Structures are given as structure tokens and as C-alpha cells.
Amino acid sequence: xxxxxxxxxxxxxxxxxxxxxxxxxxxxxxxxxxxxxxxxxxxxxxxxxxxxxxxxxxxxxxxxxxxxxxxxxxxxxxxxxxxxxxxxxxxxxxxxxxxxxxxxxxxxxxxxxxxxxxxxxxxxxxxxxxxxxxxxxxxxxxxxxxxxxxxxxxxxxxxxxxxxxxxxxxxxxxxxxxxxxxxxxxxxxxxxxxxxxxxxxxxxxxxxxxxxxxxxx
Amino acid sequence: xxxxxxxxxxxxxxxxxxxxxxxxxxxxxxxxxxxxxxxxxxxxxxxxxxxxxxxxxxxxxxxxxxxxxxxxxxxxxxxxxxxxxxxxxxxxxxxxxxxxxxxxxxxxxxxxxxxxxxxxxxxxxxxxxxxxxxxxxxxxxxxxxxxxxxxxxxxxxxxxxxxxxxxxxxxxxxxxxxxxxxxxxxxxxxxxxxxxxxxxxxxxxxxxxxxxxxxxxxxxxxxxxxxxxxxxxxxxxxxxxxxxxxxxxxxxxxxxxxxxxxxxxxxxxxxxxxxxxxxxxxxxxxxxxxxxxxxxxxxxxxxxxxxxxxxxxxxxxxxxxxxxxxxxxxxxxxxxxxxxxxxxxxx
Ligand SMILES: Nc1ncnc2c1ncn2[C@@H]1O[C@H](COP(=O)(O)OP(=O)(O)OP(=O)(O)O)[C@@H](O)[C@H]1O
Ligand SMILES: [Mg+2]
Numbered sequence: 009x010x011x012x013x014x015x016x017x018x019x020x021x022x023x024x025x026x027x028x029x030x031x032x033x034x035x036x037x038x039x040x041x042x043x044x045x046x047x048x049x050x051x052x053x054x055x056x057x058x059x060x061x062x063x064x065x066x067x068x069x070x071x072x073x074x075x076x077x078x079x080x081x082x083x084x085x086x087x088x089x090x091x092x093x094x095x096x097x098x099x100x101x102x103x104x105x106x107x108x109x110x111x112x113x114x115x116x117x118x119x120x121x122x123x124x125x126x127x128x129x130x131x132x133x134x135x136x137x138x139x140x141x142x143x144x145x146x147x148x149x150x151x152x153x154x155x156x157x158x159x160x161x162x163x164x165x166x167x168x169x170x171x172x173x174x175x176x177x178x179x180x181x182x183x184x185x186x187x188x189x190x191x192x193x194x195x196x197x198x199x200x201x202x203x204x205x206x207x208x209x210x211x212x213x214x215x216x217x218x219x220x221x222x223x224x225x
Numbered sequence: 226x227x228x229x230x231x232x233x234x235x236x237x238x239x240x241x242x243x244x245x246x247x248x249x250x251x252x253x254x255x256x257x258x259x260x261x262x263x264x265x266x267x268x269x270x271x272x273x274x275x276x277x278x279x280x281x282x283x284x285x286x287x288x289x290x291x292x293x294x295x296x297x298x299x300x301x302x303x304x305x306x307x308x309x310x311x312x313x314x315x316x317x318x319x320x321x322x323x324x325x326x327x328x329x330x331x332x333x334x335x336x337x338x339x340x341x342x343x344x345x346x347x348x349x350x351x352x353x354x355x356x357x358x359x360x361x362x363x364x365x366x367x368x369x370x371x372x373x374x375x376x377x378x379x380x381x382x383x384x385x386x387x388x389x390x391x392x393x394x395x396x397x398x399x400x401x402x403x404x405x406x407x408x409x410x411x412x413x414x415x416x417x418x419x420x421x422x423x424x425x426x427x428x429x430x431x432x433x434x435x436x437x438x439x440x441x442x443x444x445x446x447x448x449x450x451x452x453x454x455x456x457x458x459x460x461x462x463x464x465x466x467x468x469x470x471x472x473x474x475x476x477x478x479x480x481x482x483x484x485x486x487x488x489x490x491x492x493x494x495x496x497x498x499x500x501x502x503x504x505x506x507x508x509x510x511x512x513x514x515x516x517x518x519x520x521x522x523x524x525x526x527x528x529x530x531x532x533x534x535x536x537x538x539x540x541x542x543x544x545x546x547x548x549x550x551x552x553x554x555x556x557x558x559x560x561x562x563x564x565x566x567x568x569x570x571x572x
Contacts, residue, residue, distance in 0.1 A: 120367040130317035133277055134382070135306035144330065146322040224362035225320045 013196070016183060021150045021203055023097045024179035027172070031101045035108030035165075036158055042068070043116025044142060054128065054138045071110030076168050079103050080175065098176030104168055112161050119153025120146055149183065152223035159215025163208050170204065180204055226386060226418040227253040232285030234271050236444075245271040246282070247442040254436075255385075258412050258419040260450075262426065262465065268442040269422040273390050277309045279304060290385050301349060307335060310379030314391035316371040318363040325350070325359040325375050331382045349377040353407065368554060371399035376407060382417075386413070389421035393428060393467060403433050426469035430454065430529055438462050454529045456499045456561040463563075472523055472537050479512040482566030490567035492548055493522075493531035496537040505558070515551040517543035540568065 046068065048054050049061040064093070074082070080103040084094045088103040123146060131145045173181025180200050188197025234246040234471050245268045253259040263269050269518045274280040276287060278294050287294045292305055318327050328349055332342045350356050353373040363371055372392060379387055389408070393401040409432045421507060423429065429436045429450060436453050438446040446459045467473055474482075474493060482493060496506075508519045520540040527534045541548045555562045 011476055085273060124315075124317070126315055127311055127319060128316040129279055130311070130313065131330075131334075132310070132377075133279060133311040133388075134334055135303035136334050137300075137303060144333065145319060149319060151321060222321075224364055 011080040011165035016187075017196075018055050019122065020178070020180045020183040020200070021207075024166065024169050024173075024181075024204075024207070027097050027100050027139060027169045027177070027179055031104035031108055031169075032158070032165055034101075034105045035112050035161060039109045039112025039161075040116050042155065044146065046189055047146070048111055048138065048142065054132075054141055063221060068110040068113050072108070072114065074128055076103070076107050077171060079107055080172060083151070095176035097178040099181070100169065100172035102176040104165055104172060107168060108161055108165055111164065112157060115157030115160060116150070116154055119150040119157055122153055123149045152219045152225070155215055155218045159212060159219075162211045162215070166204060166208055166211070226252070226255040226257075226290060227259075227420055228288040229272075230286045230288070231276070231281045232272075232275055232287065234268075234275060235283045245442050246275065249285070249442075249444055251437065253418055253420050255290050255418055256412070257434045258409070258421070258432050260429040260436040261420070261422045261439055261444075262424060262429055262436060263422075264424065265440035267439045267572070269424070269439055271442075272439065273388050273420060273422045276388055277306055277311060278384075279311075297440060307331070307382040308383065308384050309386045309388060310384040311388040312372065312375045312379050312392045314394050316368075316375045316395075318371055318374055319377075320363055323360050323364070324355055327363070327374055328377045328381055331378060339473075345381055349380055352380075352525075353377040361364065367400075368396050369403060372396065372400075372404050373407065376404075376411070380411065380417075385418060387417050387418065387419045391423060392421065392451060393541050394423070396424070398427075401425075401428070402431070402465075408432060410541055426465055430469075434497055436500070438465070451499065451529055451532045451534075454527070454534055455499050456563075460515070470525060470527065471531045472525055472536055472538065474522060478522065478568065481568045484566060486545065486567045487569070489570045491543065491545075491570055492541050492552070492567055493565045494539055494552070494555075495543060495563040495565055496535075496539065496555065498559070499532055500559070507519055507555075507560075511541070511554065515517060515543070515547055517541050517547050517551040538565070542570075 042064065046061065046064055049057040049064065051058050051061070083103055083106065087099050088094050090102050091099040093099050127145055127149060128141060131141050136144065169177065169179055170181030170184070173179045173183070174185050176182070180203060184197055185198035187193045188200055229249050229251040232246055232249040233244070236243040236245055249272060261269055261272060271280055275282050276289065278287065281360075282295065285295070289305070290308055294302060294305055297305060322330065324348055327425065328346045329342045333344055333535060337345070350359055353376055355370065355373055355377065358366065358370060363374065366374065393404050396404060405428060408419060412432075413420055421428070421433070433450050436448060436450050437444050438459065440461050446457065446462050448458070453462065454466060457466050478493065483490065486492065506522070509516050511519050520542055521537060522540065523538040525536045527536065542550050543551065552564070
């Protein structure tokens with residue numbers, strides 16, 4: 009393989025990591041609090057707000073049910089507004105983030121739901137405020153589950169980012185389509201796929217390792 | 226120290242409503258260990274959860290240490306809860322925290338600084354025998370050790386009251402014994418008032434001063450533990466006691482028991498005696514003074530805390546005027562007599 013080609017592969021890999029990294033980070037920063045909100049506002053929970061809970065639930069479900077490829081096209085005006093353009097890696101980050109936020113939120117809500125209700129009661133019996141229950145009980149106890157959720161999110165983002173690449177988002181997906189498919193270079197196709205596999209494998213192992221470190225169950 | 230007045234709790238509404246507690250009046254004086262016993266579903270957990278308002282009573286008032294909890298704002302209630310420790314059947318320790326950090330949790334919630342927390346936690350590790358477990362996680366502990374951590378955690382904020390919801394029900398008998406000993410120790414050393422609920426008479430017998438019996442949401446009986454074990458006043462109380470003592474008349478006899486005395490019947494009685502009566506040569510006296518023979522079907526001596534309790538199931542054999550005389554003789558000698566029924570003489 010030529011060094012020019014090698015450079016292309018390298019740049020595409022970094023682009024993918026950049027898209028996944030930035031959108032994953034923002035999605036975690038917004039999705040974790042949303043997931044907590046979804047959980048604590050449930051009926052009979054520490055900040056029970058049935059109406060808020062339903063509204064948040066519907067928004068989250070809408071976000072999750074729109075296929076990514078459609079979401080990407082549908083929000084182009086918004087993407088332009090935020091990223092200044094609708095093509096390129098920065099532009100791809102916008103739909104990736106928007107798709108990932110409700111995804112993270114539901115996974116976090118699920119992780120919180122795994123906590124035995126007795127732990128929340130014990131904290132209440134000690135006079136903990138709802139905020140203290142969230143920071144001292146819910147988040148630490150669900151840490152393993154939340155990391156698992158974020159790992160799944162990152163892996164999903166890697167595959168979404170390849171899709172984003174197909175419509176001009178850059179990264180490995182873009183490379184695979186342009187060289188592997190359009191110019192029918194099986195070598196490039198193979199390398200692209202191989203790098204994606206290694207990337208997914210790497211994030212999964214990292215996630216598993218962090219979960220093991222976090223969990224004392 | 227704890228006073229519930231006319232407390233009722235209804236879950237749900239309309240046709241699906243469950244009256245889990247009905248007009249409960251309960252007073253637990255400072256320094257005492259008060260047990261509440263009842264069958265599954267009787268409302269025990271609901272009752273104890275009403276004391277620290279984990280469950281808000283539908284009506285009635287809850288006063289702990291002179292403070293009416295039912296009248297407090299959320300923030301005031303959180304403050305008041307620092308005075309009320311609670312332990313649970315399933316321990317409810319945080320798996321993400323070490324033993325030390327679990328015990329420190331209530332202190333962190335109170336905003337105490339690190340060095341002060343250390344000063345509080347270390348004596349608690351000693352009190353509960355967990356010095357060498359400080360850095361372990363709950364998953365590495367046995368059930369008994371977990372409950373010790375939970376007790377230490379409940380004591381960290383130096384509460385005046387400790388609530389125990391079936392604290393030993395998930396433990397084997399030996400571990401139960403050691404946890405009860407610890408609770409008794411704490412009660413004596415710290416003067417802590419303890420309210421515990423249980424379905425085990427053994428627990429009541431071992432550490433309670435007073436006991437209440439709850440059935441279908443009502444407190445049906447309340448007594449000092451010695452009195453309760455000698456002579457429960459309700460049918461349910463007697464059932465609990467007989468189950469516990471395994472003192473039931475033989476099956477074959479029960480089938481022959483008739484409720485009313487007949488012409489040729491003699492009574493079958495359950496006798497309970499405490500104090501001096503335990504050492505009285507009762508059987509020979511009945512024979513001598515009343516001319517009644519006593520056929521002992523079952524007998525047992527139990528020690529209930531500092532009292533000795535003798536129990537006997539016996540047939541009184543003699544003419545009916547003689548057996549009547551024997552019954553009043555027994556009652557006049559501080560014995561608790563319960564006539565279980567009558568059997569045909571010749572059968
Ligand atoms: N959150 C709830 N919602 C509806 N009904 C409830 C609730 N909690 C308890 N109950 C009902 O109230 C009654 C008393 O329950 P409680 O848990 O106090 O019984 P318990 O004496 O502690 O029983 P156990 O020994 O099985 O723990 C039961 O009929 C139960 O079904
Ligand atoms: Mg219960």
C-alpha cells in the first residue's frame with residue numbers, strides 16, 4: 009500500500025475516533041443526567057413527577073425510534089446552524105450526539121433500576137436529601153451499569169459514524185465507501201473493516217475492564 | 226421516646242384499598258427494648274416504617290423524642306431522622322462502599338469532615354467487632370458481619386432510637402444470637418431505645434422488655450415479656466406461644482377433647498407457673514389436698530430472661546366436684562390455668 013493511502017487510512021481512523029469521542033462525551037454529559045431524571049421522577053420515586061416523567065419519556069422514545077440515517081437527514085438545517093456546514097466530521101458529530109443522548113439516558117435509567125430499592129430507603133432513613141441520594145447512592149451503585157451502557161453507546165456510535173461517513177461525514181465509513189466500494193479496492197475495504205473491528209474490540213475490552221474495577225458486587 | 230397515637234395506614238383507595246394499620250397506639254419508653262410480633266402480612270413492616278415516616282401514616286401522629294414527626298417539613302424531617310437509626314432484614318449496605326465508608330455514610334450526609342468521621346467510625350468498628358474488616362466490601366462479608374456493619378452505620382449519627390425491621394430473619398440461629406447480644410449490649414451501654422419487629426418468639430424472648438402482638442393491622446395485645454410468655458391474653462398470643470414452646474396436647478387427645486364438661490368427663494388443663502410455684506411439689510399436693518390425680522401429658526421448664534417458667538399439660542382425674550376444687554386451688558396459688566377441654570373418663 010502506498011504511503012499516500014496509509015495517510016488516508018490514518019486520517020480516516022483519527023476522524024472516526026474524533027467523531028465518536030466528541031459525540032460520546034457530549035452524549036454522556038447530557039444523557040446521564042437525563043437518565044437520572046427519567047428514573048427519579050418515576051411515580052413513587054424520590055422526586056416523583058409523573059407528568060415530567062411522561063414528557064421526558066416520550067421525548068426520549070421519539071429520539072430512539074427515528075432511524076439514524078433518517079435523523080441525520082432530517083436535522084440538516086439544525087446541523088448547519090450548529091456546525092456551520094452539513095458535511096464533514098464536525099457536521100457528523102451533531103446527529104451522532106443527538107442520537108446518542110436518549111440512548112445513553114435509557115441505558116442509565118435501566119442501570120439505576122437495577123439498584124435494590126432498599127438502598128434508597130436506607131439512605132432516606134438516614135435523612136439523605138434527594139440530591140444526596142443521587143450523588144451518594146444512585147450514581148456510585150449504578151457505576152458498573154452506567155459504564156456498561158456507555159460502552160454499548162460508544163460501540164453503537166462507531167457503527168453510526170461509519171453510516172455518517174457514507175453521506176459525507178468523513179472517517180472510516182467514508183473511506184470504505186469511496187475507495188473500497190466506488191473504486192472497488194478490496195484491500196482498502198478490508199483494512200477499513202479490520203480497523204473498525206479492532207476499535208470495537210478495544211472499546212469493549214476497556215469498558216469491561218472499567219466495569220470490573222467499579223463493581224464490588 | 227416513641228409515641229404513636231391513633232395511627233392508621235391505608236394503601237390504595239376505593240375497592241382495592243388495604244387497611245394495613247388500624248388505630249395503632251404505641252408507646253415505647255426511653256431505654257426500653259420493645260418488640261412487635263405478628264404473622265406475615267399483619268402490618269409489622271408498615272408499623273415500623275411509620276415511625277420514621279418512610280411510610281407516611283394516613284391519619285394519626287408520630288412523636289419521637291418529643292418531636293412530632295408528622296408535623297415537620299421535608300428538611301426538618303431529614304434532620305430528625307439523624308436521631309433515628311434503622312436496620313433492615315436484608316442489610317441494605319452500599320455495595321460500592323467499603324465497610325468503613327458504609328458506616329461513614331450518615332456522617333457524610335450530615336456534612337461532617339473527614340477527621341471527625343474517622344473519630345466516630347473507629348469506635349463503632351470496635352463496638353461491632355469489625356476492626357479487621359474496615360477496608361472490605363460488603364460482598365466479602367457473611368450475613369452476620371453485614372448486619373454488624375448495618376448496626377454500626379445506624380449508630381453513627383448517635384441516634385436515640387433504633388428501629389429493627391426483621392433484623393435477624395435472614396440469619397441462622399447462632400448468628401441471630403450474636404446479633405441480639407450486640408443489640409442488648411448497645412441498649413445497656415448507650416441507653417438506646419429499640420423498637421424491633423419480628424415473627425420469631427425467640428427474638429422477643431431473648432431481648433425484649435415488652436412485646437406487642439399485631440394482627441391484621443391492629444395491636445391486639447401488649448404485655449411485659451414475662452407475662453406474655455406466662456399467660457398471653459389472646460388466642461393468637463397463645464398460638465404463638467404454643468408453637469414456640471412446641472407444647473401442644475397430643476393429637477389423639479385433641480381429637481377426643483370436648484368443649485363442655487359432661488357427666489363422666491375430666492378436664493385437660495394447661496398450667497403455667499413462674500417464681501416460687503416452679504419448685505412447689507404440685508402434683509402430690511393436689512392428690513393430698515383435693516383428692517385429684519394428675520396425669521402429666523407434657524411438661525417443660527423454660528427460662529425467659531431472668532424468670533423461670535414452668536409449663537404443663539395435664540389431665541385432672543377425679544370426681545367433678547374434686548376437679549373443680551383442684552382448679553380453684555391452682556388459681557389461688559398463682560398459677561395460670563387454662564382449661565383446654567374435657568375428655569370422657571372411660572375412653
Ligand atoms: N406499598 C404497598 N402497597 C400496597 N399494599 C401494601 C404495601 N405495603 C404493604 N402492603 C400491604 O399491607 C399489609 C401489611 O404489610 P406489611 O409489609 O406491613 O406486613 P408484615 O407484617 O411486615 O409482613 P411480613 O412478615 O411478610 O414482612 C399487607 O396486606 C400488604 O400486602
Ligand atoms: Mg415485613
